[in-house]
Amino acid sequence: MSPSKTQYNVSLRGDAILTSPRWNKGTAFTLTERKAFGLTGRLPYRVNTLDEQCKRAYDQLQSRHSPIRKNSFLQSLKNQNWVLYFALLSRHLSELVPIIYTPTEADAIANYSHLFRRSEGLYLTFPDQETMEQDFLEEIRGRSIDLIVCSDAEAILGIGDQGVGGIGISAAKSVIYTLIGGMDPSRALAVTLDVGTDNEDLLNDKLYVGWPNKRVRGEQYDRFIDKFVQLVRKHFPHCLLHFEDFGVTNAQRILERYRDTHSVFNDDIQGTGAVTLSCVMSAIGITKTKLCDQRFIIYGAGSAGLGITKQLRDAMVATDGTPEEEANAKFWLIDKHGLIRQSTPDVRKDLHAFIRSDEEWASFAGEIGLLDVVKQVKPTVLIGCSTHAGAFTEEVVKSMAAHCERPIILPLSNPSRLVEVHPSDANDWTGGKALLATGSPFPPAKMLNGKDYIIAECNNALIYPGLGFGSMLCQSRKMTDTMIIAGARRLASLSPALKDPDNALLPDFGDAPQVNFEVAVAVAEQGIEEGVAGVPWSKEEVRAKAKAKLWEPVYVEYVYDKHGED
Numbered sequence: 001m002s003p004s005k006t007q008y009n010v011s012l013r014g015d016a017i018l019t020s021p022r023w024n025k026g027t028a029f030t031l032t033e034r035k036a037f038g039l040t041g042r043l044p045y046r047v048n049t050l051d052e053q054c055k056r057a058y059d060q061l062q063s064r065h066s067p068i069r070k071n072s073f074l075q076s077l078k079n080q081n082w083v084l085y086f087a088l089l090s091r092h093l094s095e096l097v098p099i100i101y102t103p104t105e106a107d108a109i110a111n112y113s114h115l116f117r118r119s120e121g122l123y124l125t126f127p128d129q130e131t132m133e134q135d136f137l138e139e140i141r142g143r144s145i146d147l148i149v150c151s152d153a154e155a156i157l158g159i160g161d162q163g164v165g166g167i168g169i170s171a172a173k174s175v176i177y178t179l180i181g182g183m184d185p186s187r188a189l190a191v192t193l194d195v196g197t198d199n200e201d202l203l204n205d206k207l208y209v210g211w212p213n214k215r216v217r218g219e220q221y222d223r224f225i226d227k228f229v230q231l232v233r234k235h236f237p238h239c240l241l242h243f244e245d246f247g248v249t250n251a252q253r254i255l256e257r258y259r260d261t262h263s264v265f266n267d268d269i270q271g272t273g274a275v276t277l278s279c280v281m282s283a284i285g286i287t288k289t290k291l292c293d294q295r296f297i298i299y300g301a302g303s304a305g306l307g308i309t310k311q312l313r314d315a316m317v318a319t320d321g322t323p324e325e326e327a328n329a330k331f332w333l334i335d336k337h338g339l340i341r342q343s344t345p346d347v348r349k350d351l352h353a354f355i356r357s358d359e360e361w362a363s364f365a366g367e368i369g370l371l372d373v374v375k376q377v378k379p380t381v382l383i384g385c386s387t388h389a390g391a392f393t394e395e396v397v398k399s400m401a402a403h404c405e406r407p408i409i410l411p412l413s414n415p416s417r418l419v420e421v422h423p424s425d426a427n428d429w430t431g432g433k434a435l436l437a438t439g440s441p442f443p444p445a446k447m448l449n450g451k452d453y454i455i456a457e458c459n460n461a462l463i464y465p466g467l468g469f470g471s472m473l474c475q476s477r478k479m480t481d482t483m484i485i486a487g488a489r490r491l492a493s494l495s496p497a498l499k500d501p502d503n504a505l506l507p508d509f510g511d512a513p514q515v516n517f518e519v520a521v522a523v524a525e526q527g528i529e530e531g532v533a534g535v536p537w538s539k540e541e542v543r544a545k546a547k548a549k550l551w552e553p554v555y556v557e558y559v560y561d562k563h564g565e566d
């Protein structure tokens with residue numbers, strides 16, 4: 001609840017308030033509230049505190065042994081009582097984020113139609129587009145919306161096209177905005193844009209609950225997306241529109257199309273770019289080098305690969321004063337058909353600035369693989385966002401380490417089973433020299449001195465809630481690159497490795513709420529400084545304003561009022 005509110009006037013009574021996850025307190029309704037809301041006979045006698053409810057829920061959760069069953073339990077809890085759900089998650093953040101987010105959420109999404117119990121969020125389906133506005137208004141009735149997270153589910157986490165199951169990633173990313181970013185969940189909306197699926201398993205599944213049709217593409221797809229974006233702009237001109245897990249042919253295009261006219265954000269491109277920039281900044285703090293001193297190999301040139309490359313390039317230009325063309329030349333991008341160079345067919349337009357010349361690789365015939373590129377380029381940074389499990393083989397890692405004192409190796413693919421190299425292997429193969437971070441959580445590796453080396457989680461969830469909250473806080477008209485860089489710099493400044501190079505490259509996920517608060521402040525300050533903010537504040541006021549806006553999972557007293565909120 002908002003810390004500025006000590007009381008809410010609520011119009012729901014009886015079963016209606018008990019079945020509203022926003023207002024339900026279950027056994028924590030006080031005796032006065034029970035009388036006022038017609039609940040005395042609807043609840044057992046004893047009034048519980050939130051702590052007692054959390055303990056009971058945690059005990060129940062522990063009796064579910066597999067991560068996916070825990071995920072289902074938490075999903076039910078979310079459908080019952082938001083305060084309890086978020087309070088429980090906050091009390092066990094590091095343990096439960098992997099259950100409600102990557103890696104477990106990937107399994108929940110892959111099995112969405114079979115695990116389905118109850119709908120959540122907004123389903124906008126291609127054949128129903130005539131009623132899109134009506135459906136939208138029905139879902140947000142009586143609510144003010146600050147944040148919309150939408151997905152068309154073509155590239156979910158690392159598991160590809162998941163059709164209507166994409167609502168799971170929109171909802172999980174919204175939950176993270178609340179849990180880590182302090183966003184009021186009643187002001188957020190998760191949306192799935194069901195434009196069909198090319199996943200044959202889903203199309204052949206009789207229980208599939210989405211639109212059983214091949215994915216719509218081309219002009220029809222663009223018109224559908226445009227209809228949705230214009231609807232958002234019409235009804236909530238100041239809300240942040242977050243795009244998640246769109247396919248590589250649409251993600252950057254959509255971002256470019258709308259980013260100058262509305263506050264839009266593509267997490268896979270910009271969020272991943274920002275957290276990776278922070279991670280690399282932290283690592284080069286240890287190697288005492290600059291961004292422009294690095295040679296980067298980016299393995300997997302999809303949305304994340306492009307976002308990471310551009311973010312690192314832009315920061316190099318801004319921080320080191322490297323001319324853009326010179327900065328572009330520090331990157332070697334590899335995709336399914338090897339190194340991307342002039343003779344590579346059908347390279348996406350957004351990658352053109354990073355194409356290597358054929359002349360540089362004249363002595364190589366055919367597709368040029370990772371090992372060849374590593375041997376030739378002698379990279380200092382190797383980043384994986386390919387979904388190609390095990391791609392960073394022992395030979396690749398050892399070849400890199402042969403020419404680089406502290407190789408920076410970031411296998412970022414999710415979920416855990418798709419990681420390009422297990423961080424313990426990379427640690428062992430480099431004699432403990434590699435500076436490592438992964439996309440999903442991994443246990444620590446052992447350093448040569450026997451101490452644990454904590455593997456930082458370089459996941460966009462460590463930064464996007466702060467980027468989004470900062471942008472919403474200052475009501476920015478758009479999310480600029482410089483606002484994102486300001487957030488990434490603030491995150492890097494909080495790295496534990498700054499104090500001790502044997503520490504993790506990024507803050508622990510357990511500290512993510514405090515870290516994201518700092519990111520949000522940096523982003524809003526930057527928005528104000530560059531004149532895109534819609535608030536009349538000075539930069540000095542931002543911190544206090546941000547504190548006042550944080551939503552916290554605590555119970556606030558309710559007073560019955562038939563004209564109150566519902």
Ligand SMILES: NC(=O)C1=CN([C@@H]2O[C@H](COP(=O)(O)OP(=O)(O)OC[C@H]3O[C@@H](n4cnc5c(N)ncnc54)[C@H](O)[C@@H]3O)[C@@H](O)[C@H]2O)C=CC1
Nearest residue numbers: 157158248300302303304335336386388413414439459460
């Ligand atoms: N750690 C983090 O915060 C994030 C991690 N990711 C992860 O990165 C991976 C990619 O995600 P997106 O970029 O959104 O997907 P995407 O589908 O846009 O990109 C994947 C790219 O990898 C390429 N690829 C596939 N197999 C390959 C191979 N054998 N060798 C080289 N390239 C190959 C594909 O052609 C494609 O260009 C996923 O596992 C995803 O979970 C994505 C966003 C954030």
Ligand SMILES: CC(=O)C(=O)O
Nearest residue numbers: 156157158268414460
């Ligand atoms: C973390 C994330 O956004 C992804 O894996 O797609």
Ligand SMILES: [Mg+2]
Nearest residue numbers: 157244245268
């Ligand atoms: Mg994603």
